[in-house]
Amino acid sequence: MSASEGAAEATTKAGGVPGPRAGDEGQARAGLPRAYVLWLVGILVSLAGDAVFYFALGWAASKYGGTVAGLTLSAITLPRVLLLLLGGAVSDRVSARRVLITGDAAMLIFSLVLAAVAYSLGAPPLLLIATGVAVGVVDAFYLPASGSMPRRLVPKAQLPRALSLRQVGGQVINIGGAPLAGVLVGLAGFAGAAAVNAVTFAFTLVVLTAVRPRHDVPPAPRSDGLLKEALSGVKVAFSHPVLRPGLWLTGAAAGFLLPVMSLLVPLLAREEQWSAGSAGLVLGAQGVGMVAVTLVVVKRGPLGRPGLLAASALVLAGAGVLGLGLAPGPTAATAxxxxxxxxxxxxxxxxxxxxxxxxxxxxxxxxxxxxxxxxSVALLLMNNVLGALVDLKGATAIVVACAVMLISIGLAGLTSGPLRNDRTGLVKR
Structure with missing residues (x-):
């Protein structure tokens, strides 16, 4: 543990809620560490490669119909969900950086082999499904390690800005990735997409070998077995006074907010006989709102107590979803x-x-x-549940139901004292 983190432990308030320290203000306002910026560039390049590759994978699978396409996507999701806890335990035990380097090296080799095989044989269903399994297994180890890296590269006081910058970069890639992927797949096919993905993995691998965590922590002490260590993460997460409500709010957002944009907006547009362009404007407006807020956080840091704002933001998002469900036309829906x-x-x-x-x-x-x-579990479950309910009750009723759930869960989150009063990342002004 570094000296600054030791001071944080010494000044932690009762209930496990850290208070602001005098040194936090200088850290929070300083520029983000060069190591983090370099790592972020590598991650964003990798995300761009993933955007191209996932589009190519789905496009190739769609040639064989919905069943093969569904199996291909499930082949990614299922091993990822099954192995995530194990992947987190391995990362804590042997170091997140080593896990990331191993994952990038494995995917670099796999992508090169896949490009060669696809160039020779095309993209038969079995190859596509096997590719999904390989991606899902690596993701299960890669995602927990990658998610922990900002904490290892920047001081705690800079985490809101650091993560917001990462979110902005991800949004930009999401906006531009699909058109770019369509062009590349049209020119080079599935084999070309795999080759491009290999190049991005090679770049990220070089970046990771150059990046050294500044705030690394010692490996977790080993217990009786890796499975026990994996389950320990669940126990710690849902017994912590701040993490427990934070995770419930995150699950609620994944289950009742994310499907609104990806699933329910197209269904609502068809039900209300709006054009595809109108539905696109609603999705674009949502993206503009997200980027605007995250840019503000990148510039000035958190806007207030994070738990209080997170719970309140679900209420605000729920109000927006309610407005979407009751919108008389595309203009109101865009607002x-x-x-x-x-x-x-x-x-x-x-x-x-x-x-x-x-x-x-x-x-x-x-x-x-x-x-x-x-x-992942909330999104996987609710996409199917909400889709089935739309067939029974109509899109408008389900959008309004999601709004009610979001507002109710956000208000419930505000009743959690540890979450509401947590001041992590705040500095005295």
């Missing part, structure tokens, strides 16, 4: 999309650094594994 984006952006910019900063040093990757697991 509602902007409000949803502001709420979603505020939530994401505050809950992520709160969970990462509140995680015990011995469980950084394991808590990230639990976080990804909560999001």
């Amino acid at each position: 509602a999309g902007l409000l949803i984006g502001v709420g979603n952006g505020t939530f994401s910019a505050h809950i992520a650094p709160l969970i990462l900063a509140s995680s015990p040093d011995t469980h950084l990757s394991r808590i990230q594994a639990v976080l990804v697991l909560v999001q």
Whole structure:
């Protein structure tokens, strides 16, 4: 543990809620460490490669119909969900950086082999499904390690800005990745996409070998077995006074907020007979709202107590979803999309650094594994449940129901004293 982290432990308030320190203000306002910026560049390049590759994988699978396409996507999700907790335990035990380097090296080799095989044989269903399994297994180890790296590279006081910058970069890639992927796949096919992905993994691998964590923590002490260590992450996460409500709020956002934009907006647009362009404007407005909030956090840091703002942001997003469900036309729906984006952006910019900063040093990757697991399970479950309910009750009723759930869960989050009063990342002004 570094000297600054030791001071944080010494000044921790009762209930495990850290208070601001005199040194936090200088840290929070200083520029982000060069090591973090370099790592972030590598991660964003890798995300761009993933955007191209995932589009190519889905496009190739769609040639064989919905069943093969569904199996290919499930082949990624299932091993990821099953192995996430184990992946977090391995990362805490042997070092997140080593896990990331190993994962990038493995995917570099796999992508080169896949490009060669696809160039020779094309993209038969079995190859696509096997590719999904390989990606899902590596993701299960890679995602917890990657999620813990900001805590290892920047001081706690800078986490809100650091994570918001990462979120902005991810949003930009999401916006531009699909058109770029379509062009590349059209020119070079599935084999070309795999080759491009290999190049991005090679770049990220070089970056990771150059980056050295400045705030690294010693490996977690070994217990009787890796499975026990993996389950320890769940126990710690749901017994912690701040992490427990934070994870519940995150699960609620994944289950009742994310499907609104990806699933329910297209269904609502068809039900209300809006054009595809109108639906796109709603999604674009949501993206604008998210980016605007996260840019503010990048510039000035957290906007207030993170737990209080995260819970309040779910209420705000729920109000936007309610406006979307009751919108009389595309113009009002676009305004509602902007409000949803502001709420979603505020939530994401505050809950992520709160969970990462509140995680015990011995469980950084394991808590990230639990976080990804909560999001994945909630999203996987609710996409199917909400889709089935739309067929029964109509899109408008289900959008309004999601709004009610978001507002109710946000208000419930405000009743948690440890979450509401946590001041992680705040500095005296």
